Amino acid sequence: MKSKSLVLAIASFLIIALTSIGVSATTKKSTIRVNGMMCAKCTGSVEKALKATEGVEKVEVSLQRKEVVVEYDDEKVTETKLREVINGTGFKAVEEKTGSQ
Numbered sequence: 001m002k003s004k005s006l007v008l009a010i011a012s013f014l015i016i017a018l019t020s021i022g023v024s025a026t027t028k029k030s031t032i033r034v035n036g037m038m039c040a041k042c043t044g045s046v047e048k049a050l051k052a053t054e055g056v057e058k059v060e061v062s063l064q065r066k067e068v069v070v071e072y073d074d075e076k077v078t079e080t081k082l083r084e085v086i087n088g089t090g091f092k093a094v095e096e097k098t099g100s101q
Contacts, residue, residue, distance in 0.1 A: 027057060028074045033067050033094040034086055045089045053077055053085050 037043055043061040046068060050059045055076025060069040070082055083093035 026074050027071055028079075029069065029071045030079045030082065031067055031069050032079070032083060032086065033096065034061075034091050035066065035094055036091040037061075037063055037066060039063070042091065046086055046091060049085050049089045050082065053082065056082070 034046060037046065040063065043063050047059050047061045050056050050068065050070055053072075055073040056070060057073065058069075058071040062068075068086065072082065083095075086093040
């Protein structure tokens with residue numbers, strides 16, 4: 001009887017542990033500079049396109065700073081895909097250059 005209870009307890013633990021592993025998607029936040037936005041209609045186009053992208057959780061577009069801040073599930077979408085979506089709206093997602101001078 002004790003061994004049956006022990007087996008059930010271990011099985012329950014494993015089910016809970018394995019289920020929680022699948023739920024551990026990571027939310028990432030990226031700031032992407034965007035060239036070509038001139039008005040509220042422009043920012044609205046970019047925002048609408050990004051929000052329609054699977055995996056995107058939150059979008060903040062700043063016309064003044066010419067940038068977009070996107071929070072997204074990195075298991076469903078990549079930053080590269082987000083840049084493609086922005087470019088598809090007719091604006092240009094600027095690649096940030098890094099490195100030593």
